[in-house]
Amino acid sequence: MKDKQTAVIYARVSTNDQSYQRQLAELEKYAAANDFKLLAVFEEKITGLHKGSERPELNKLMELVKANEINHVLVTELSRFGRGAADTLTLIEQLTANCCCLHIKDLNIRSLTADCKTDPMAEMFLTMLAGINKMELDILKKRMKSGYDNHRANGGTVGRQPGYKKPIEQIKHFADIKRKLRAGDSIRNIKKILAADNKKISLSTIVKIKSYLEIPA
DSSP states (O other): OOOTTEEEEEEEESSTTSOOHHHHHHHHHHHHHTTOEEEEEEEEEOOTTSOGGGOHHHHHHHHHHHTTOOSEEEESSHHHHOSSHHHHHHHHHHHHHTTOEEEEGGGTEESBOTTSOBOHHHHHHHHHHHHHHHHHHHHHHHHHHHHHHHHHHTTOOOSOOTTOOOOGGGSTTHHHHHHHHHTTOOHHHHHHHHHHTTOOOOHHHHHHHHHHTTOOO
């Protein structure tokens, strides 16, 4: 039987230049204040333009939800959890079906009551917020398209520039590798574990990530 005070944190920012440290600090403090036992912290740098199914760390979080291993998901804002209205509400429905409460820290909103019932006021407010987030997302898309069109009209090009190198945090399976390295797993063992999950990665890439994280050999 799962502990009713077991929780996870989900933090997201849109670009590699942004930091989710503020989100993590605030949510860890929130968890402590509510006497929650933190089971895991999920963090990723990915734009809100991506659906929930396209976000690796969120998918891992939802697997814990479906396995009934957690009761609370903590986020600072609803937009960190989801942008599109339909996608966000579907995610919340999946939490509710597994008696998992979503906490919106900045607004002090909880999706469920203590006995796992949907809070009518919270449900109404979350639906409104999801709609507003969707509207903001649509405006963002239009602005991006307008910017691209104007750039091209003035002779500009869109795409990677010569000599471009992908930021190391965008390397495939970066989050998995980082977590295992910080847990003390060896480079070869990490490669073996990932291979068992059909995740192909070279030893040199794992070494590069280890060096980037400044983990001693």
